[in-house]
Amino acid sequence: MKLYYSAGSCSMSCHMGLEESGLKYQAIQVDWSKPDQNLADLERLNPLGVVPVLITQEGKALTQNAAILEVIADLKPESKLLAPVGSPDRAETLAWLSFVAADLHKSYSPLFGLQAISPSESTQSEVREWAKKNVHQHLAHVDAHLAGRDYLMGKTFTIADCYLFTVVGWSKWVGVKMDAYPNLNAYQDRVYQRPAVQAVLQAEGLLD
Ligand SMILES: N[C@@H](CCC(=O)N[C@@H](CS)C(=O)NCC(=O)O)C(=O)O
Structure with a gap:
């Protein structure tokens, strides 16, 4: 492949x-x-x-x-990386995958393309604030879920974690502050240490 x-x-x-x-x-x-x-x-x-x-x-x-x-x-x-067809765990993992793809990923997207949205600095600033508010809403949701869990599905690392780790890693590139998310920060460190991720x-x- x-x-x-x-x-x-x-x-x-x-x-x-x-x-x-x-x-x-x-x-x-x-x-x-x-x-x-x-x-x-x-x-x-x-x-x-x-x-x-x-x-x-x-x-x-x-x-x-x-x-x-x-x-x-x-x-x-x-x-x-994904539970068998028909299992509740598979559906839950796919729900998280869909959340990361459709909600979280897309809430970061405007932050990478502010110049393309408008040449006006004040418009860019308004869009930036609006996009960051959306990002934070989604990050807070994930942070709450990760309390007491190693990964999105608990002890098992899945494909949803591959996508979540990747997208949350963009925060440092677009100035999204992560201070309010202790569970998510610990999660990012945990995933970072995995040999395959390294x-x-x-x-x-x-x-x-
Ligand atoms: N919904 C698509 C999103 C793909 C996407 O946005 N890819 C970006 C990187 S995160 C890209 O290739 N951007 C290059 C460009 O737009 O020029 C997927 O899940 O594959």
């Missing part, structure tokens, strides 16, 4: 899922500041021109973090 990723972006969740699963894969970096063959290939494989894209063993190009993570987990059920951070050039 091949994963097209850009360093530190949401595609890192799939990179983490692959590494945690122990499946064999090749990671291919795309960098929008360096138009090259990888970027051309990505744009051919995904009409939306965004990462991640996973090329499966059958040669199919899959897009969307949530779908790719589910495929990875199901290829390696013994990794316990390997991905090293590969993406993001080790502290």
